[in-house]
Amino acid sequence: MNKIKILTLLIILLSFVIAFWLYPIMPEIMPFHWNASGVVNGHMPKLFALFLMPVIGLFCFILFIKIPDFDPKKKNIESFRKYYDYFILIFTLFLFYLYVLTILFTLNAPFNMTFMLIPAFAVLFFYVGILCENAKQNWFIGIRTPWTLSSKVVWNKTHKVAARGFKIVAILCLIGMLFIDYAIWFILLPVILVAIYSFWYSYREYKNQQDPKKERVT
Numbered sequence: 001m002n003k004i005k006i007l008t009l010l011i012i013l014l015s016f017v018i019a020f021w022l023y024p025i026m027p028e029i030m031p032f033h034w035n036a037s038g039v040v041n042g043h044m045p046k047l048f049a050l051f052l053m054p055v056i057g058l059f060c061f062i063l064f065i066k067i068p069d070f071d072p073k074k075k076n077i078e079s080f081r082k083y084y085d086y087f088i089l090i091f092t093l094f095l096f097y098l099y100v101l102t103i104l105f106t107l108n109a110p111f112n113m114t115f116m117l118i119p120a121f122a123v124l125f126f127y128v129g130i131l132c133e134n135a136k137q138n139w140f141i142g143i144r145t146p147w148t149l150s151s152k153v154v155w156n157k158t159h160k161v162a163a164r165g166f167k168i169v170a171i172l173c174l175i176g177m178l179f180i181d182y183a184i185w186f187i188l189l190p191v192i193l194v195a196i197y198s199f200w201y202s203y204r205e206y207k208n209q210q211d212p213k214k215e216r217v218t
Helices: 001-021 047-072 074-079 083-105 113-134 152-176 180-210
Strands: 031-032 040-045
Touching: 001 047, 001 083, 031 047, 031 083, 040 047, 047 074, 047 083, 074 083, 083 113, 083 180, 113 152, 152 180
Parallel strands: none
Antiparallel strands: 031 040
16 A cells, blocks of 8 residues: 555544544534535534544545446556545545534634635645546546547547646635635536536547548648
């Protein structure tokens, strides 16, 4: 197991340690869900609120680690495995950061949850862009459409476009911090648009390849 995976496991372990350590002193009911404005609109018993996120983190880690084993194009994943492993680490850090914020909020720390989460979303989406730049054709990771999976050229072009899109999403997330009441739209809307555009772009590029009039001599 490489250092990135070990570090990821240590972060998950730390979240379990925090859960056991804080369990006796936390209130029986904890906030666990916030609306777009950062106002609490959902609660959970502390058993679930403290342990659910560590369990999700562990489950996602195992799932992400196992995904390449089921992919017929496993060798392609190995070619960008370093970037994939860093994604697992960053995703785990994102969950851990959300977990810590939940605990601090429960302990009456004065902050707006939405405002505090935006930088974490920005980092996550920016790295998704980096992962897209380096992802090779496979069945589980990246922009998987019928057309990207049918053509390496379409895969590469689509992922370059998606990479730029997700990096722009990261910037828009940060801009959303200036308009906190509408910040959620600076996250959701750009992500949806990037997903839709990437889907359409892959279809268009594939059709262009199939059109003899648009074939290019290389």
